[in-house]
Amino acid sequence: MRRAVGALLRKDLTAELRTFESIPAMTLFAVTTFVLFHFGLDRSSLEGDLAAGVLWVTLLFAAVLGQNRLFVAEEEQGGFDGFLLAPVDRTALFVAKALALFAFLVVVEIVAVPAFGLLLLGPDLLDPLPGLVLVLLLADAGIAIVGTLVAGLAIRTRARDLIAPLLTLPLLVPVVLAASEATAPLLAQAGAEGPPGRWLAILAIYDLTIGLVAYGVFDFLLED
Amino acid sequence: MQAPAILVRDLHKSYPSIEAVRGIDFEVARGEVFGLLGPNGAGKTTTVEILEGYRERTAGIVSVLGHDPGQRPRTLRERVGIVLQGGGVYRHVTVRELLDHWAHLYPAPRDVDEVIELAGLGGKQHERTRSLSGGQRRRLDFALALVGDPELIFLDEPTTGFDPAARRAAWQTVRTLAELGKTVLLTTHYLDEAQALCDRVAIMKDGRILTIGAPAELGVGALYRVVWRDAETGEVQSRETEDPTGLLHQLTSAALARGEPLRDITVARPSLEDVYLDLTEEPSAAASQEVRDG
Ligand SMILES: Nc1ncnc2c1ncn2[C@@H]1O[C@H](COP(=O)(O)OP(=O)(O)OP(=O)(O)O)[C@@H](O)[C@H]1O
Ligand SMILES: [Mg+2]
Numbered sequence: 001m002r003r004a005v006g007a008l009l010r011k012d013l014t015a016e017l018r019t020f021e022s023i024p025a026m027t028l029f030a031v032t033t034f035v036l037f038h039f040g041l042d043r044s045s046l047e048g049d050l051a052a053g054v055l056w057v058t059l060l061f062a063a064v065l066g067q068n069r070l071f072v073a074e075e076e077q078g079g080f081d082g083f084l085l086a087p088v089d090r091t092a093l094f095v096a097k098a099l100a101l102f103a104f105l106v107v108v109e110i111v112a113v114p115a116f117g118l119l120l121l122g123p124d125l126l127d128p129l130p131g132l133v134l135v136l137l138l139a140d141a142g143i144a145i146v147g148t149l150v151a152g153l154a155i156r157t158r159a160r161d162l163i164a165p166l167l168t169l170p171l172l173v174p175v176v177l178a179a180s181e182a183t184a185p186l187l188a189q190a191g192a193e194g195p196p197g198r199w200l201a202i203l204a205i206y207d208l209t210i211g212l213v214a215y216g217v218f219d220f221l222l223e224d
Numbered sequence: 225m226q227a228p229a230i231l232v233r234d235l236h237k238s239y240p241s242i243e244a245v246r247g248i249d250f251e252v253a254r255g256e257v258f259g260l261l262g263p264n265g266a267g268k269t270t271t272v273e274i275l276e277g278y279r280e281r282t283a284g285i286v287s288v289l290g291h292d293p294g295q296r297p298r299t300l301r302e303r304v305g306i307v308l309q310g311g312g313v314y315r316h317v318t319v320r321e322l323l324d325h326w327a328h329l330y331p332a333p334r335d336v337d338e339v340i341e342l343a344g345l346g347g348k349q350h351e352r353t354r355s356l357s358g359g360q361r362r363r364l365d366f367a368l369a370l371v372g373d374p375e376l377i378f379l380d381e382p383t384t385g386f387d388p389a390a391r392r393a394a395w396q397t398v399r400t401l402a403e404l405g406k407t408v409l410l411t412t413h414y415l416d417e418a419q420a421l422c423d424r425v426a427i428m429k430d431g432r433i434l435t436i437g438a439p440a441e442l443g444v445g446a447l448y449r450v451v452w453r454d455a456e457t458g459e460v461q462s463r464e465t466e467d468p469t470g471l472l473h474q475l476t477s478a479a480l481a482r483g484e485p486l487r488d489i490t491v492a493r494p495s496l497e498d499v500y501l502d503l504t505e506e507p508s509a510a511a512s513q514e515v516r517d518g
Contacts, residue, residue, distance in 0.1 A: 007328030015316045073314055082312025085276060086329040086372070087301035 001095075004088040008096035013103065015073065022069050023107050026062040030112035033058045034119045045122030052183035055116055056176045059109065060143065064165045066104050067147035070097050071155040094148060094218040102144035109136055121187060128186035131195040135186070138203040139179040142210060146171045149214040152221050171210075178202045227290060229254045229376055229407040230275060235284035237270050237431075244270045246431035247284070257398065257408040259418040259439075262428035263504050268411040271428075272380050275409065276306050289376055302331055305374030307365045307382060315354040319345055319364060322353055323371050330372035342397050343367035344390060359385045366394065370401075377401060379410040383417060395420055415497045425496070427503055434503045443494035450475075452489040455482065 016022055037054050038044065046054060074080045074093075083093060113136070117125035125132075150167045154160040182199035230252035237245040245267045252258040260268045273279035274286060277293035277300070286293060291300040314322060320336065327333035340349050343363045348356060356364060362385045369377055379398070383391045391414075398408055398421050412418055418425050419439045426436040435442060447464035450471055454461050465471050468491050479486040494502065 003328045007325050011314060011317060011321070011325045014321065015314065018316045077314050078308060078311030079314065081278075081308050082326065082368070083329075084296070085278060085301060085304075085306050085308070086326065087298050087331065088329045089298075 001089065001092050004092040005096045005099070008093060009099050012073075012096065012100040016100075016104070022066045023104050026066045026104065026108045027111050029065055030058050030062040030108060031115045031119075033061070034112070034116050038119050044120075046120045047122040047187055047189045049180070049184045051121055051187040052180040054120065055113075055183065055187075056139070056180050058116075059105070059112065059139075060169070060172060060176055062108055062112070063101070063105055063143045063147055064168055066101060066108075067151045067168060068161055068164055070101060070148060070151045075155050090219050090221075091215055094152065094214065097152070098144045098148040098214075101147050102140055105140040105144060106137075109140070123187055123189050131186050132183065134200065135179055135182045135195055135203070138200060138207060139175050141207045142175040142203065143172060145207065145211050145214050146175070149210075149218065149221075152218060174206050175203065178206065226254050228252060228287075229256070229289055230258075230409060231285070231287040232271075232275075233285040235271065235274065235286060236282045237267070237274060237279070238282045244431055245274075245281075248426075248428070248431070248433045250426055250433060250436060252407060252409055254407055255402065255405050256423045257402050257410070257421050259422035259425035260409070260411040260428060261413075261415070261418055261425055261500060265430075266428040266504075267431040268428055269380055272378050272409065272411060276304065276378050277301070278306075302372070303375050305369040305372055305377040307369040307379050312368060313353050313361070313364060316352060318350050318352055319356070319367075320349040322364070323367055326368055327371045332373055333371055334373035336371070339367050339371050342370060342400070344393050359387060359390060362386060363390065363394075366397075370397075374406070376407045376409070379408060381411055381413065383412070383414065391417070415495075415500055419496050427500055429504045435499070439496045442496055442499045446494045446499070448491055448493055450489070450491050453487040455479065455484045455487070460488065 034054075037046075037058075074083070083090065113132070114125070147168055150164050150171065151160075154164040154167070157163055178199045182195045182203065186195055228251040230250075232248060232250050234247050234249060235245055236243065236247055244265075248267075248271065250258075260271065262268055270279065274281045275288055275293055277288075277296045280294055289300060289303055291297050293300060312322075312326065314325075317325065320340065323336045323339055327336055327339075340346055343366050345360065345363055345367060348360060353361070353364060362383075366379070366382055369379065382398075383394045386394060395417065398410070401408060402421075408421075410421070422439055424436060424438050425442070427434045427442075447466055448468040449462055449464050450468055451460060451462040452475060453459070463471060472491065475486060475489070
């Protein structure tokens with residue numbers, strides 16, 4: 001299982017490095033959205049609740065963009081067929097894809113979050129950074145799991161580009177909610193406090209639950 | 225006596241529009257190279273895909289290495305190698321990376337260098353797979369079937385699209401596999417390939433097996449065909465006989481008596497190709513053949 005996950009992940013990261021199919025598009029989308037908010041809200045500095053909301057909704061949509069391409073190579077280049085006949089569980093495929101999406105999100109955020117700090121955020125980004133990184137990682141895990149699960153479900157359908165976001169967004173409402181609540185105090189003008197433990201716990205519990213569910217059902221998803 | 229590697233009993237497969245396999249029976253012994261022959265649409269690929277576990281059967285009994293491939297048990301997947309026509313070939317990785325990738329999914333893979341060598345892809349191992357030519361792509365499919373070091377290998381038209389040298393090389397690889405004690409089930413449209421590689425072949429048509437046997441023995445029991453050029457009319461004559469000795473004696477004595485040479489004489493037992501064409505010929509094609517001959 002480990003070897004299979006490692007091989008799949010390496011293959012996906014290699015392909016992304018060569019094609020730049022997902023990460024640049026996701027990053028560009030996030031940064032452009034921040035620019036649009038900058039002008040659309042007609043405010044050069046946000047803080048607190050509003051800042052957290054803008055950040056998370058933007059990151060969520062960027063994730064949906066990456067999610068859509070996650071299984072396209074498997075579907076179009078016969079990876080699924082090979083997989084069906086190879087002696088590995090399809091859960092290995094799920095784990096590898098979720099890790100790939102997680103990695104994509106982290107890379108996107110390395111660019112997008114500083115851009116957010118420059119373009120929109122009033123308070124300084126540096127102080128609350130450790131707390132923010134914690135929230136980002138927990139939320140990314142949830143987004144990666146749900147995104148991968150839904151992408152796997154949608155890939156065999158005709159309108160996958162439509163179905164994937166339609167299913168993903170509602171499933172991720174708890175993540176956006178908890179992540180925004182956890183982020184808001186970090187971005188407050190009054191000076192950063194630590195992220196509230198309650199919301200971090202909720203994020204962690206959501207990740208764990210949805211992770212177990214996805215792990216359990218993924219094997220059935222790809223049956224013909 | 226070891227159980228056969230493959231056992232098929234009264235296998236049926238219906239697609240919505242057609243019954244592609246209509247009750248076939250055969251066995252493949254361990255270590256045997258077995259060929260499925262037959263015209264387009266005979267049901268070869270369907271049969272192979274059922275044995276691979278890629279397709280579900282409609283009825284019948286199938287056992288592959290003692291397992292039901294329909295269940296796709298993991299132990300079976302570890303021991304079987306498959307040529308998926310183009311499946312699993314990611315476009316943006318190199319030949320070597322691709323083979324390395326799939327090798328990691330098997331518990332005891334064959335050395336990737338060796339696979340590259342066996343498939344004749346040495347010069348191309350650092351090229352992206354999408355830049356390969358058609359024949360090279362087929363070689364890669366072949367390489368993918370070997371990478372898990374399986375004991376049973378399915379090869380559906382393994383050399384279609386290969387150039388003549390590559391075909392010979394692929395034959396050599398199949399022979400090497402056979403020497404290593406692997407079982408091979410292949411389909412092919414090249415009768416010389418079947419003749420060169422297969423211990424036994426089955427000729428299929430319209431979802432049924434018409435005959436099974438060693439390529440050299442399929443024609444056995446059939447009549448000898450003696451062909452010669454008639455000295456008077458100059459036309460080619462042929463006759464089928466159980467005993468060519470008597471007929472040849474007649475022909476040669478007559479020629480000697482006339483003092484003329486006997487031209488273009490051949491005596492042949494039907495080759496695999498003759499048997500194949502005989503069995504699979506469409507009625508209309510057979511009729512026109514008759515007209516030409518007569
Ligand atoms: N997925 C499918 N759905 C419906 N019919 C199919 C399908 N696959 C094959 N068939 C039909 O089943 C019959 C047998 O096809 P099959 O591919 O097994 O033939 P084959 O012997 O491999 O032929 P070829 O020599 O052309 O490869 C054909 O009539 C084909 O049209
Ligand atoms: Mg075929």
